[in-house]
Amino acid sequence: MLNTGVDAALLSVGPDLPWLIGYAAMPLERLTMLVVPAAGQPTLVLPNFEVPRVVPRGDLFAIDGWDETDDPVERVAGLVNPKGTLAIGDHTWSRFLVALQQRMPASDWVDAGTVTGALRQIKDEAEIDALQRAADGVDRIAAELQGGQIPLIGQTEAQVAAHLSRRIKEEGHARVNFALVASGPNAASPHHEAGQRVIQPNEVVLCDFGGTTAEPEGMPGYCSDLTRCVYTGEPPAEFAEAYEALYDAQKRAVGAATVGTPCEDIDRAARDRLAEADLDQWFIHRTGHGIGVEGHEDPYLVAGNASPLQAGNAFSIEPGFYVDGKWGARIEDIVVATPDGARPLNRVDHRLAIVEA
Ligand code: ZN
Ligand code: ZN
Numbered sequence: 001m002l003n004t005g006v007d008a009a010l011l012s013v014g015p016d017l018p019w020l021i022g023y024a025a026m027p028l029e030r031l032t033m034l035v036v037p038a039a040g041q042p043t044l045v046l047p048n049f050e051v052p053r054v055v056p057r058g059d060l061f062a063i064d065g066w067d068e069t070d071d072p073v074e075r076v077a078g079l080v081n082p083k084g085t086l087a088i089g090d091h092t093w094s095r096f097l098v099a100l101q102q103r104m105p106a107s108d109w110v111d112a113g114t115v116t117g118a119l120r121q122i123k124d125e126a127e128i129d130a131l132q133r134a135a136d137g138v139d140r141i142a143a144e145l146q147g148g149q150i151p152l153i154g155q156t157e158a159q160v161a162a163h164l165s166r167r168i169k170e171e172g173h174a175r176v177n178f179a180l181v182a183s184g185p186n187a188a189s190p191h192h193e194a195g196q197r198v199i200q201p202n203e204v205v206l207c208d209f210g211g212t213t214a215e216p217e218g219m220p221g222y223c224s225d226l227t228r229c230v231y232t233g234e235p236p237a238e239f240a241e242a243y244e245a246l247y248d249a250q251k252r253a254v255g256a257a258t259v260g261t262p263c264e265d266i267d268r269a270a271r272d273r274l275a276e277a278d279l280d281q282w283f284i285h286r287t288g289h290g291i292g293v294e295g296h297e298d299p300y301l302v303a304g305n306a307s308p309l310q311a312g313n314a315f316s317i318e319p320g321f322y323v324d325g326k327w328g329a330r331i332e333d334i335v336v337a338t339p340d341g342a343r344p345l346n347r348v349d350h351r352l353a354i355v356e357a
């Protein structure tokens with residue numbers, strides 16, 4: 001904060017607050033806000049009746065509870081320099097930001113992500129362990145999918161998504177963040193929501209699922225995010241060849257993810273391989289996103305992002321191809337950049353499994 005001229009960070013709902021102190025703010029009209037001054041002790045301002053939910057850490061922050069008739073904006077304003085540069089968490093409700101700006105018209109406002117993004121994207125050992133546990137959980141589910149233990153043919157996408165969601169919870173996650181199931185032509189839409197379509201024999205089923213791990217009270221959860229495709233029968237040669245190129249492209253991008261490599265070069269590695277198979281026109285999204293307490297965070301593996309990968313970066317590598325009205329596929333792993341090269345956290349089979357159940 002001193003380096004970037006920020007006098008205080010104001011963190012409310014969103015991932016910054018649990019990442020710092022293990023407490024997630026209720027997304028409510030009642031304000032919860034951690035005030036972190038550049039120097040001095042942070043203070044957590046929150047409704048008095050929420051105080052029992054906080055694991056107190058007197059060494060880290062003070063607690064300032066407010067009653068129903070108090071004005072929490074006034075409390076926050078009293079803790080900062082009203083003419084200073086204030087960094088606001090990017091998930092904070094605009095009603096609070098507007099009220100704070102009206103109360104302190106001489107203040108300057110910046111996105112707290114400028115402070116926390118750079119810190120959060122470097123994972124320490126405990127964070128990588130949590131990401132590994134999250135990855136192991138969804139890997140086990142993908143193995144069941146590939147082994148035909150999750151019924152597909154004759155089920156609706158929504159039924160399969162419900163099955164995946166139940167398993168995500170059983171695998172040590174507190175929350176399911178998404179369970180995308182896209183069958184046949186629906187696989188051509190990268191973020192297709194599982195719907196009422198009934199899965200048929202002889203088509204692709206793309207499953208992209210993840211959640212946030214359950215951790216002890218006072219510790220933030222970490223995210224999983226995995227994509228695998230299966231085919232309900234023998235795939236046609238055209239699809240099998242395209243999948244082979246995708247398999248290679250994903251592998252190449254993982255191999256390119258070494259410390260010091262510009263993020264955009266990893267995207268380029270996947271894209272170039274798909275171009276060799278004339279599939280690059282169908283690869284319509286970036287190659288990956290950072291992951292941690294938030295499902296999508298820095299760094300982003302996308303053309304235009306020349307920032308070099310740093311040791312401790314954790315991110316997805318997820319090239320895909322999406323042919324309108326026909327089919328699609330994606331392979332996604334979470335990978336950590338280490339001084340010894342890319343370390344994939346997901347290790348479940350990357351080949352196209354044939355599932356006839
Ligand atoms: Zn996505
Ligand atoms: Zn995903």
Ligand code: ZN
Pocket residue numbers: 225289316318332
């Ligand atoms: Zn992803």
